[in-house]
Every structure is written in C-alpha cells, then in structure tokens.
Amino acid sequence: MSDSFQDALxxxxxxxxxxxxxxxxxxxxxxxxxxxxxxxGRAIAVVxxxxxxxxxxxxxxxxxxxxxxxxxxxxxxxxxxxxxxxxAGNVVIRLDRxxxxxxVSPLANTITVEAGCILAExxxxxxxxDRYFPLSLGAEGSCQxxxxxxxxxxxxxxxxxxxxxxxxxxxxxxxxxxxxxxxLRALRKDNTGYALKQLFIGAEGTLGIVTAAVLKLFxxxxxxxxxxxxxxxxxxxxxxxxxxxxxxxxRLGSLEIMSRSQIEAIAQTxxxxxIPFELTTPWYLIVELTDTxxxxxxxxxxxxVLAAAMExxxxxxxxxxxxxxxxxxxxxxxxxVSEGNKRSGYVVSHDSVVPLERQAAFVTNxxxxxxxxxxxxxxxxxxxIGDGNIHxxxxxxxxxxxxGAATAALVAEINEIVDDETAAQGGAISAEHGIGITNCxxxxxxxxxxxxxxxRDIKRLLDPxxxxxxGKIFSAGGARR
Numbered sequence: 158m159s160d161s162f163q164d165a166l167x168x169x170x171x172x173x174x175x176x177x178x179x180x181x182x183x184x185x186x187x188x189x190x191x192x193x194x195x196x197x198g199r200a201i202a203v204v205x206x207x208x209x210x211x212x213x214x215x216x217x218x219x220x221x222x223x224x225x226x227x228x229x230x231x232x233x234x235x236x237x238x239x240x241x242x243x244x245a246g247n248v249v250i251r252l253d254r255x256x257x258x259x260x261v262s263p264l265a266n267t268i269t270v271e272a273g274c275i276l277a278e279x280x281x282x283x284x285x286x287d288r289y290f291p292l293s294l295g296a297e298g299s300c301q302x303x304x305x306x307x308x309x310x311x312x313x314x315x316x317x318x319x320x321x322x323x324x325x326x327x328x329x330x331x332x333x334x335x336x337x338x339x340x341l342r343a344l345r346k347d348n349t350g351y352a353l354k355q356l357f358i359g360a361e362g363t364l365g366i367v368t369a370a371v372l373k374l375f376x377x378x379x380x381x382x383x384x385x386x387x388x389x390x391x392x393x394x395x396x397x398x399x400x401x402x403x404x405x406x407x408r409l410g411s412l413e414i415m416s417r418s419q420i421e422a423i424a425q426t427x428x429x430x431x432i433p434f435e436l437t438t439p440w441y442l443i444v445e446l447t448d449t450x451x452x453x454x455x456x457x458x459x460x461x462v463l464a465a466a467m468e469x470x471x472x473x474x475x476x477x478x479x480x481x482x483x484x485x486x487x488x489x490x491x492x493x494v495s496e497g498n499k500r501s502g503y504v505v506s507h508d509s510v511v512p513l514e515r516q517a518a519f520v521t522n523x524x525x526x527x528x529x530x531x532x533x534x535x536x537x538x539x540x541x542i543g544d545g546n547i548h549x550x551x552x553x554x555x556x557x558x559x560x561g562a563a564t565a566a567l568v569a570e571i572n573e574i575v576d577d578e579t580a581a582q583g584g585a586i587s588a589e590h591g592i593g594i595t596n597c598x599x600x601x602x603x604x605x606x607x608x609x610x611x612x613r614d615i616k617r618l619l620d621p622x623x624x625x626x627x628g629k630i631f632s633a634g635g636a637r638r
Contacts, residue, residue: 162201162246165222169204169248172214177254179203188249191240192233193499196594198241200227200249207254209329209337209368215250216366217335224248225627226333228362230272230304233296235495235506236593238361239304242628252303255368258282266374267326267343272303272367279372289377291318295492303367309359311589313491316543317410317447318375320589321358327371328354333364333620343371356615361591362626364619378410378447382455383478384463385487387438391517393471394442394542397463398513401444404462408455410447412543413491416440419537422552423490423497430493433486438473442542443491445484494539494548502535502552505568507575510546511584523549523578527571533557534571546588549575576603592630600630 170178179185181201189198201224206212219226227241227249241247255273262268263286270279276297283290292305294312304310306328310321318324327342340354357365388394394414401409417439424432434441444463446455456477463475478484498504511519524536533554540547551571558564576586576599592600601609613631616623 162224165218165224165248166202168218169202169215172218173204173206173211177205177207179205188229188232188251189241191237193235193504196237196240196242198227198243198247199245200241200247201245203249203251205251205254209255209331212250212252212255212331212366212368213335213337215248216331216333219248220334220622220624223622223624225624226250226366227626228252228303228307228366230301230307231275231296231299232304233300234304234308234593235508235590236595238308238591238593238626238629240594242594244627250366252301252366252368255303259369261286261288261374262343263288263374265343267371268374269327269341269343269369269371270302271369272301272306274302276300276302276305283374284377287377288374290324290372290374292321292324295495302370302372306358306367306370307360307362308591309589311541311544311546313411313413313541315541315546315589316412317407322355324373325354325358325370326373328357328367329369330357330365330367333622333625337368338365341369341371356619359591361593361629363616363629363631365625376449378449379451380448380453380455381481381484382446382459383484383487384444384459385434385476385478386442386444386463386466386472387434387474387476388440388442388472389438390440391520391542391547393466394440395513395517396469396471397442397444397466398543400462400466405446405455405458408446408448408458409444409543411443411445412541413443414440414538414540414542414547415443415491415494416536416538418535419494419497419539419550420490422501422535422537423493425497426500427493427497430489430497431486432490433483434476442472443487491539498537498550498552501537503555503558503564505534505551505553505571506590507549507572508546508587508590509549509575509579509584510544510588511579511582513542513545515582515584516542516545516547519578519582519584520547520549522581523575526574526578527551530570530574531567541588544588545584572599579603594628597628597630597632601632 252273255271260269535552
C-alpha cells in the first residue's frame with residue numbers, strides 16, 4: 158500500500174471507528190472476491206458505516222482524495238457489480254451495519270428499511286404485522302435490500318408483483334459528492350417532475366449509494382396450490398400459461414421452468430437436495446396459485462385447468478403438492494440452481510429476456526447453436542417463463558479452462574451466440590442480473606449507441622470523476638467518453 162493510501166486510513170477510522178475499518182490484508186477476501194470466485198480485486202480498506210451520515214462523510218472524504226468507492230451489500234450478485242477491480246486506491250463501503258427497520262405501516266402497506274437489511278429480514282418484518290414483501294430469490298438469506306434495489310432484482314414473484322423497481326416507493330441515496338438525496342417518501346402518487354428515484358434502481362451503485370428505501374407491502378397469501386408438470390417443450394408451457402391466465406387470473410403467482418439437464422446438475426452436485434420426482438421428460442414447470450383469503454380452494458381450479466391440459470396432450474404428467482412440505486421440496490430444487498451450476502463446472506451464465514411468444518424459438522435455437530459451436534458444453538436452462546426470462550447456462554469442464562486467454566475466447570463465442578439469438582427474437586441481454594463487470598463488453602456490443610450515450614451523460618452529470626463503482630456497466634472510467 159502506498160504511503161498516500163496509508164495516510165487515508167486514519168481519516169476513515171475517524172468517521173466510523175477503528176474496528177470498522179479493515180485494512181488491506183488476508184481478511185479482505187470476502188469483500189474483494191465475488192460470490193462465484195470469478196473476480197479478484199483489491200482495496201486499501203473495507204469501511205463499515207452505521208448511518209447515512211457516516212456514508213456521506215466517507216464519500217466526501219474519498220472524493221476529496223480521488224479514491225474510488227465500491228458500494229457493497231451481501232456480495233451475492235452474478236456479474237461482479239459489488240466487487241472492486243484491481244486498481245490502487247479502492248475503498249469498499251460495506252453496508253452491513255445499516256440494518257434498521259425504520260418504520261412499518263400496515264395502514265399504508267409500506268416498510269422503511271436501511272440498505273443493509275437482509276432480504277429475509279425485510280420479509281420477516283412485514284410478516285410481523287401480517288403483511289407480505291414479495292421479493293424472493295435463492296440468496297434471500299444473505300443478500301441485502303440495497304443490493305436488490307441497485308440491481309433491480311427479479312426473483313420468482315415477478316409474474317404477479319413485478320421486479321424490485323415496482324416495489325420501491327422512495328429512496329435515500331448518498332450521491333458521488335457526498336450530498337444526500339432524500340426521496341424517502343411513501344407516496345403512491347407523485348407527479349412533481351422527474352422520477353429521480355428511478356435513476357438509482359438498477360444502476361448497480363454507479364450513480365450513488367442507496368442507504369434506505371420505502372417499499373410496498375401486500376396482504377400475505379393465505380391459500381396455496383402448487384403443481385409440477387412434466388413437459389416435452391417450452392411451447393406446451395406457454396399454452397398452459399395462457400390457459401391459466403384466462404381461468405385463474407392474478408391468482409397465478411409463480412410460473413418457473415427448468416430443463417432436465419438443469420435438475421440433473423443439481424442432483425449430481427448438491428447432496429442436501431433431494432429431487433422429489435422422476436426425471437422422464439425434457440422440461441419441468443412449477444405452477445403456483447395463491448390467494449390472500451384463507452380457506453380458498455385453489456386445488457380445484459388448478460386441477461381443472463391442468464386436467465384439460467393433459468387431455469390436450471400439453472403435459473406428460475402432473476404432480477400436485479398435497480401439503481406445504483411437498484411444495485417446499487419442489488421449491489428447494491428451483492432455488493438450488495445457482496449452487497448446482499457453480500459446483501458443476503465453469504459457468505457461462507446468461508440472463509436473456511425475450512417476448513413471451515418467442516421463448517420457444519429462442520430456447521431451441523440457442524441450444525442448437527451452442528452445441529454446434531462448443532460440443533463439449535453442457536447446456537442447462539431455468540427461469541421465469543411467465544415474464545420471458547429464461548437463463549441459458551453453458552457448463553464447461555474446469556479442466557478445459559486452465560488457459561485464461563482460451564477460456565475468454567470460448568466465453569466470448571458462447572456469449573455472442575446467445576446475444577445474437579436474443580436480439581433476433583427482439584429481446585435484451587439482461588432481465589435481472591444486471592451488467593456489472595461481466596457484461597460491460599456485451600452491453601456495448603448489442604445496445605443502441607444512443608442508449609449508451611444517454612447513460613454515459615447521466616453518469617458524467619452525477620459522477621464526473623468516475624469514482625463511484627468504476628468499471629461497472631461501462632468500462633473503467635465510464636463517466637468519460
């Protein structure tokens with residue numbers, strides 16, 4: 158560490174206290190390596206503020222010394238957006254200590270929480286007043302709500318409740334110069350100029366640091382019905398979805414699809430997960446109905462629709478969950494996809510979203526093209542078929558990935574196939590994972606140049622020196638052309 162950087166540490170300690178500044182060293186690994194172990198950065202310090210005021214003071218202090226700032230929540234993202242790069246002078250601002258639930262209002266159906274709250278804690282706080290926060294994903298026991306907001310997380314409830322963007326009423330954000338944007342309002346209607354909060358949702362910490370949020374709550378689901386269907390193809394899943402929407406409407410809470418190869422990857426590598434059904438078809442569809450009224454019989458309408466689907470040859474078999482334990486066992490499989498893939502090889506992951514009616518063509522074409530170009534790749538898929546977001550993953554034997562340059566070329570080839578097919582179907586390369594480090598080049602390649610120019614203009618306006626989360630979304634120095 159250079160003397161100039163060493164000199165910065167006492168000032169950071171003056172703001173948060175000595176024990177909340179972790180200097181560069183062996184204790185940094187959880188903060189400078191991403192969840193998948195793909196990116197290894199460095200930082201002169203990891204700083205853990207306990208309040209918005211402390212975050213603002215750290216940002217002002219770093220800006221005055223031209224130190225780059227990397228906001229970090231649970232560091233559970235898929236694209237390295239919360240991981241520092243390897244430049245000298247990075248400061249990681251870890252938000253674990255901003256963990257307060259500031260307010261819960263059953264009347265307004267809102268909850269106000271600080272950015273370091275674990276997603277599961279937000280869900281539990283809502284449950285304590287008989288309300289429901291619907292954002293749900295595999296990392297909900299460790300991811301933080303500030304990170305969920307900064308990546309516009311999706312999850313398994315988007316079909317009914319929308320992504321994180323739709324769940325945010327107000328935000329508090331520390332800007333790159335240390336000023337605090339106080340948009341922490343619980344208003345359902347507000348037409349007073351630009352919707353500034355939207356700039357920070359999905360911006361991956363490149364425009365400011367989210368420190369608190371007002372979130373929407375809902376009546377909790379009290380009646381459930383869940384079934385797993387065995388299918389020959391995605392076309393059948395889309396037809397079943399259309400029938401369900403016409404019959405049960407908004408009671409259709411989740412619709413999740415997995416390829417047989419995806420479930421096999423979990424079965425082979427995640428020993429604590431039991432697959433509670435036989436693998437006899439290429440595709441598996443989870444259908445869940447919910448209702449906020451207790452005692453509503455959802456099994457009957459679900460059984461009626463699915464019986465008609467079976468009669469029409471749309472499904473090979475249907476397995477109904479007769480109790481919550483059986484439903485949970487099925488959901489455990491779905492929530493184990495990331496862990497299973499990580500254990501199965503070098504993961505080349507994609508987050509494409511295409512129009513609903515184009516999903517079958519997308520899946521068929523992209524799998525055929527990857528297998529033709531990279532025969533040794535194992536292609537697995539899972540995703541949120543109800544909102545057009547099927548994740549295409551190529552798993553590569555790690556023994557083939559010892560040479561960095563050759564691996565990068567292989568990844569680029571697979572990415573180009575997926576991106577070109579996504580564009581051909583009228584889609585976008587990221588539905589919920591974001592851009593981070595992983596997808597900077599892909600974003601530049603496939604995105605309309607005017608879109609990139611406008612994003613850079615906003616970045617330059619708020620962060621002219623490019624000090625907040627550099628190297629994410631844009632290449633390093635993304636505030637400049």
